[in-house]
Amino acid sequence: MSATTRHAVFVLRGNPITALAAAGLTLIILAALFSPWLAPYDPIASDVSHALQPPNAAHWAGTDQLGRDILSRILVATRLDLSIAVSAVSLSFIAGAIVGGFCGYRGGRLDRWVGRIVDVLMAFPLFVLAMALVAAMGNRVENIVIATAIINLPFYTRFARAEVNVRRNSGWVEAARACGEGHLTLVLRFLLPNVLPAMAVQISLNLGWAILNAAGLSFIGLGVTAPTPEWGIMVAEGARFITTGKWWLVGFPGLALMLTVLFFNLLGDGLRDILDPRMRT
Amino acid sequence: MGTPINFIARPIFGTSSGFRGEVARRRAGPAIVTTVLAIARRVGQRLLSSIPALLGVVIITFVLMRVMPGDPAVFFASGPSAGQAEIEQLRHKMGLDKPIPVQLVRYLEDVATGNLGRSLTTGQPVSNDIRQRLPASLELTFTALFIALLLAVPLGVAAALRPGSPIDHVVRMLCTLGVCVPTFVSGLLLIYVFYYLLGWAPDPTARIDIFAASPPEMTGFYLIDFALTGEWAGWWAAFTQLLLPAFTMALFVLAPLARMTRASMLAVLGSDFIRTAQAMGLGRPRIVVAYALRNALLPVLTITGIVFSTMLGANVLVEKVFSWPGVASYALDALLAADYAPVQAFVLLMATIFVSVNVLIDILYGIADPRVSVE
Numbered sequence: 001m002s003a004t005t006r007h008a009v010f011v012l013r014g015n016p017i018t019a020l021a022a023a024g025l026t027l028i029i030l031a032a033l034f035s036p037w038l039a040p041y042d043p044i045a046s047d048v049s050h051a052l053q054p055p056n057a058a059h060w061a062g063t064d065q066l067g068r069d070i071l072s073r074i075l076v077a078t079r080l081d082l083s084i085a086v087s088a089v090s091l092s093f094i095a096g097a098i099v100g101g102f103c104g105y106r107g108g109r110l111d112r113w114v115g116r117i118v119d120v121l122m123a124f125p126l127f128v129l130a131m132a133l134v135a136a137m138g139n140r141v142e143n144i145v146i147a148t149a150i151i152n153l154p155f156y157t158r159f160a161r162a163e164v165n166v167r168r169n170s171g172w173v174e175a176a177r178a179c180g181e182g183h184l185t186l187v188l189r190f191l192l193p194n195v196l197p198a199m200a201v202q203i204s205l206n207l208g209w210a211i212l213n214a215a216g217l218s219f220i221g222l223g224v225t226a227p228t229p230e231w232g233i234m235v236a237e238g239a240r241f242i243t244t245g246k247w248w249l250v251g252f253p254g255l256a257l258m259l260t261v262l263f264f265n266l267l268g269d270g271l272r273d274i275l276d277p278r279m280r281t
Numbered sequence: 282m283g284t285p286i287n288f289i290a291r292p293i294f295g296t297s298s299g300f301r302g303e304v305a306r307r308r309a310g311p312a313i314v315t316t317v318l319a320i321a322r323r324v325g326q327r328l329l330s331s332i333p334a335l336l337g338v339v340i341i342t343f344v345l346m347r348v349m350p351g352d353p354a355v356f357f358a359s360g361p362s363a364g365q366a367e368i369e370q371l372r373h374k375m376g377l378d379k380p381i382p383v384q385l386v387r388y389l390e391d392v393a394t395g396n397l398g399r400s401l402t403t404g405q406p407v408s409n410d411i412r413q414r415l416p417a418s419l420e421l422t423f424t425a426l427f428i429a430l431l432l433a434v435p436l437g438v439a440a441a442l443r444p445g446s447p448i449d450h451v452v453r454m455l456c457t458l459g460v461c462v463p464t465f466v467s468g469l470l471l472i473y474v475f476y477y478l479l480g481w482a483p484d485p486t487a488r489i490d491i492f493a494a495s496p497p498e499m500t501g502f503y504l505i506d507f508a509l510t511g512e513w514a515g516w517w518a519a520f521t522q523l524l525l526p527a528f529t530m531a532l533f534v535l536a537p538l539a540r541m542t543r544a545s546m547l548a549v550l551g552s553d554f555i556r557t558a559q560a561m562g563l564g565r566p567r568i569v570v571a572y573a574l575r576n577a578l579l580p581v582l583t584i585t586g587i588v589f590s591t592m593l594g595a596n597v598l599v600e601k602v603f604s605w606p607g608v609a610s611y612a613l614d615a616l617l618a619a620d621y622a623p624v625q626a627f628v629l630l631m632a633t634i635f636v637s638v639n640v641l642i643d644i645l646y647g648i649a650d651p652r653v654s655v656e
Contacts (some may be wrong), residue, residue, distance in 0.1 A: 118338030124632045127594025132628045136345040202627050212463050218464045221617050242469045245477045254466030261461040
């Protein structure tokens with residue numbers, strides 16, 4: 001067993017919550033992969049004779065105003081919600097790591113200009129910026145992904161920049177440079193891989209945030225359109241019925257959102273303990 | 282300036298007793314002048330340094346406007362049957378046929394003079410609409426921030442005073458859960474519990490019951506206007522209406538505030554001057570409040586700026602859930618109706634508010650911790 005694995009096992013034993021979060025996330029990912037077979041009903045087929053039923057034996061999470069099974073809709077929505085978040089975060093991670101990496105490595109004019117652009121992006125309240133971006137680019141799911149990626153970009157760029165900047169003159173980089181490696185190889189093959197573990201923590205924490213963000217955008221009517229099952233839009237449709245006490249229309253999709261974000265955040269905290277023992281709280 | 286600063290942990294706000302207090306009192310006169318000068322310099326510097334960011338914000342808003350779908354001239358034309366000639370004429374009148382840099386300069390002029398265009402849905406100039414609706418949003422946001430601080434600071438302090446105790450665990454659990462529940466879900470669940478189940482809250486739509494009279498237009502802040510006219514029944518109605526949305530927003534930002542209070546309180550409680558105060562036999566409340574808390578609040582102030590940005594975003598969601606007639610719901614309605622002038626104005630306004638709040642926090646920070654401005 002390698003030292004890292006042993007350390008991971010040690011940390012997980014002392015911190016069962018991280019293990020629990022990992023198990024919960026695995027379940028959610030499995031649900032995303034196999035939802036078409038897991039869902040007991042067709043998520044889109046309406047059945048008005050069974051509309052607005054509270055949770056019961058046939059419909060575990062009740063039915064909505066069109067008689068659609070809420071549990072099936074939640075299960076099927078998992079794939080869409082997760083893929084929006086994962087693709088947005090990977091986009092901004094890749095772009096941010098490369099741009100930030102080169103800025104931290106080169107410094108100078110490029111660094112100043114990128115820093116200035118990042119400052120301007122940070123001057124917007126991020127959700128408002130995402131809203132405006134979707135409005136400008138057109139109301140489509142791909143644009144939700146791009147908007148979420150853009151508002152995450154400043155964090156990754158700054159992070160990669162700072163981490164690369166402190167390492168750029170360390171001994172092993174000098175050694176690689178002396179061996180005749182080019183700037184490109186130095187950044188991509190030597191510096192960035194060393195920054196990855198610290199960024200993994202960011203990614204996990206960010207995924208939860210990206211899910212909330214995407215669900216928020218579809219809650220206000222951007223991105224995903226009506227019959228498509230998605231957690232944010234399900235909450236938005238159920239909102240009308242909350243004042244008459246039909247809690248399950250909002251409660252269950254809300255719970256799905258909350259648990260997913262919770263697991264990602266807990267996993268992020270756990271990952272930090274495993275990968276970066278200095279930051280442990 | 283010029284005096285060496287001793288960075289050994291010590292209270293920034295000492296109580297003026299004993300030898301050090303005596304020295305502080307004797308120096309008070311010129312020290313205040315220096316502090317005021319330092320603060321003024323700091324304010325000037327911060328205002329200057331926020332100009333590039335604001336300029337960037339305006340440019341991004343302009344670029345967004347350029348790429349937004351739809352030709353504004355077609356919108357403003359007399360109707361769907363408007364001829365090509367009329368549209369061309371409008372384009373010329375609106376300056377849309379000019380080169381982009383010229384248009385940008387025009388846009389900057391418009392923004393500087395407060396001309397933000399006309400809303401297609403309300404038919405009013407956007408600046409009028411926004412002026413009318415901004416107080417509702419600000420009243421909600423500030424009440425929420427106030428509630429959040431009122432809850433978060435005591436919770437964080439209580440957790441820090443007994444680390445590892447049940448109360449510490451409860452606070453940490455609250456913090457972990459708090460950031461996971463989206464505002465639109467917690468808002469709806471609060472409505473379910475407090476309006477439907479318990480019947481304590483009024484009908485969760487708008488700022489005041491539709492049958493009740495709104496206060497005479499003064500500040501636009503209902504709580505202030507009702508208080509000024511002395512209509513306490515109206516004040517209470519507006520207050521109960523405000524409570525639920527404000528709580529929803531407060532819950533969302535409770536976690537970072539409480540977490541930061543706890544962390545910075547723990548750090549301060551472990552420092553030397555607290556041990557000295559304890560050794561000298563000062564009472565516990567005095568140590569906790571006058572010595573520890575006042576020094577621990579500085580990082581909380583910083584995080585409040587970040588939290589404020591989150592709240593400006595959360596405004597959109599909360600105003601939608603509670604049909605709150607603020608600027609965010611105005612922009613949202615406009616956005617869904619493809620009416621873009623209000624959206625741009627809203628984005629610009631939010632960014633400007635956020636930048637100004639950050640400047641303000643920086644200045645407050647300088648006042649609270651003189652070491653920052655002397656540096």
